[in-house]
Amino acid sequence: AQKITQTQPGMFVQEKEAVTLDCTYDTSDPSYGLFWYKQPSSGEMIFLIYQGSYDQQNATEGRYSLNFQKARKSANLVISASQLGDSAMYFCAMSHYTGANSKLTFGKGITLSVRP
Amino acid sequence: DTGVSQDPRHKITKRGQNVTFRCDPISEHNRLYWYRQTLGQGPEFLTYFQNEAQLEKSRLLSDRFSAERPKGSFSTLEIQRTEQGDSAMYLCASSRDSHTHDEQFFGPGTRLTVL
8 A cells, every 4th residue: 555654743934945845655566656736725736746766866846856765765845945925735645557547645744834 | 727627616515415516627638536635634535537437436435425427528526415524625636648657637626514
């Protein structure tokens, strides 16, 4: 069974500083994908970044980067130059490739608050 | 806007009533997912469609829940004889038929409150 663990309590960061949100995962599948989604108070899940289990390099998307450490089974999200609009819930999720269903397994999420 | 849409956005109902939610995926997406999210938790998978075929259902989907995707376009999720424990946000997501990663695009959700 797949499992995502996000154990950090609410995180606070000063505007324009960088912040790391932790995510560890557990799976016995050799092929999987790791995702980060942002959920603002409006409720919609917004895709941020993806990392494939066979990708050699860490994924980057603008101010977002994923620190992928396969041996440690961690996929931490790094947000650089935080903005007030980054205040939201952040979810780490994992999918595995069955050729048919790529359902996502989510963690419990982390609340990020950006201070001006 | 051509994103995933859901209707209604909010639904308040009394215990024992039936409710139906609708999801319109992104038009070229073959795959459609339903998730449920309770307060303070991440979304949990409910069911999955590939075109019009329902290929997987979670154990969370009791007999009171039924989902359809006629003609492989929009989908409906019906809950019969609602219970207070059904109160949650119901999220729909869609994606392309991909053999690699499967980025799912989510709709705004339907928030259900059962009184």
